[in-house]
Every structure is written in C-alpha cells, then in structure tokens.
Amino acid sequence: MDRTVKNIPNFVDPQVIFNSIYNYLIGEGCKYVDYQGEKVFKKGKGFFSGPTFIKVSATGNMFQIEGWMKYALLPGVYVGEINLEGFAGSAVRGPVLNRMNTVEQIIINANLQAQQQGQYTQQSYAQQPYTQMPNNGYYR
Template sequence: MPMARWVRDEVLNQPADFVDFLMNDYLMKNGFKQTERKGEQVWKEGDGYFSMARFLKYSYINGVLHLEAWVGLFRENALKGFAGSLPKKFYRESLEELLRLLHQPIPQNGMDQTGQPVVVQVPDHSGPAVPAMVLGILGIAIGLLIPIIGVILSGIAMSLGQRARNSSKYGIARSAVILGTIGMVISLLNWIGGIILNFLLF
C-alpha cells in the first residue's frame, strides 16, 4: 500500500445502510466521481490544475470502515506537508469530521429518548462558498488596478473556497478557487509589470 496515503481503520459497528448514507452524502457534496486509477476503483474530485485533485477509497466490512485518502494528479501525496498545506488540511479535517459523525448514535426505532424523530447529522461547510466567489471576482477586478489588494482578496477567496469545497455548495466553491487563482495571477503579473515599467521609465 502506498505510504503517501492517509489511512484509517475505524471501528464503527453501525448499520451498513447508515454508513452508506453518510458516505454517499459526503461524496456527493464534495463533487467526487467514481473512476479507475492504476487498476483500482477510487473516488476523485478536482482536475489537478485549477484545483488540487483529491482521491478517496473506502470499504465497510464487519463493522470496520477502511479509508484511504490522498491528493495529487500525477503522484500520490499525503494529507500533510508544506506544499498545498491549506487544501490538504481542509480535506483531512473534513474526513475527520465525517468519521466523528459516523459514530453518532442511531436508535433502532428512529426516535430519541423524548420520542422525537432522530435527525442524522451530516457534514456541511457551505457558509464560505458565496463570500469566496464574491472575493474571487473582486480580486480579478481590483487586481487590474491595485495589484496588492488583488493579491490579498484573491488569496482569501482561494482559502475560503478550499474550505467550502467540503460542502453542498461545492460547485460555487470550486469556481471561487478558480477565480481566486486567476485573480492572483493577474494581480502578480500587473504588479511585476508595474515594477518593470517604473524601472524602464526612471
């Protein structure tokens, strides 16, 4: 087994349909699609260019959930390390929250102790998605005029977008990451161009 993968074997002893429900909810919200990679069936999200490619593989046998997660389109990278540290951190935290919610008690009759229907908690971090999109657009627009502010806004947009990729607003969040990346490039090019122009003129 590749050592670059984040691997967990979690003893849940939960009903298989409950585990399938939470796993499918997580995969759908995060935009994962099933694909074949190097001869094994895995779940993949991200193109590896504008947004970091994330991979997930899991199985649930005899009450034990086996998880393998990694990032990187061309080579497997663990969910730690300096390169891409922020998206790795958010991805790892989302998986740890998923494991926590998989342990929530599920009464057999679907009712809690007061006789009310049990509401299953599911992971969702959709709050930053829309603000990230707005900041990404502003980062591009302002980056053409004031590069330093464009860099700041684009950086915040990328950070918030990465966090919201683990949510039901995955599509908006991913767009925010792309816009933030474009805004960052435009702002930096404008900044460097301004420095070169000043040097040539003065």
C-alpha cells in the first residue's frame, strides 16, 4: 500500500467532526464503502474515471487522513495502490488532494472554533478508538 497520509491533532469530540466530513464527501459525489476491510470514501469506478479513495480515522488525540488511487494497468483495469504525489495520475490526483485539504480544514476549523468557545480541552479520546459514522459505519 502506498498512500498519502496526513496527521492532524484533535482535542474535540471526533463524532462531530466525522459528521461534517461525511456530509462534505458525500456532497462531493463520494460513496461510503467497504474496501478490503476498511471503511473509506470512494469516487470513480468506470472505464474513464479511475477509483480514488479517502480514509479518515481518529485514534487518541489524532485524526489521520489517507488518500490514494488505483493504478491503471490498462484503461478500466486497475491494480495496486499509488499515492497522490509525483507525476503518475496527475489529472486525477488534483481533485483528491483538494478534497483531502478540505477535510483537513474541517478538522482544524472545528478545533479553532472549540478553542474560541472555551470548549477546547486536552481530553483524551484514546478510549474511543472506533467512532461511529453516520450510515452506521465505523472508522478506526
């Protein structure tokens, strides 16, 4: 697996942030699916649009955002995973990176808003390694 990974500190209830992320990515046309035992957001599936993936997880006081796309052996034949850096897949990579950056901003803004409202605490959410997502899914 070769994925682009971003880690963002978090000190507010992850469920609130997950709801915002879910609504944003579904609004972008992503589907919330099971991919090889992981719950991820997937966009693209066909001959012309290769599948891209974003996975968001929260453990302890950290959010992790992973992004990747499938490697095209031939048009419509996808194998392996490639990260979102470098030249390969540059036409598809831009929109996925933009979505990852927006997800990162959702997390950062939620923390800033909580800090401004005095709700910013250093509570540990380490006791909640699994966070329920809308649609009865689970993220790790």
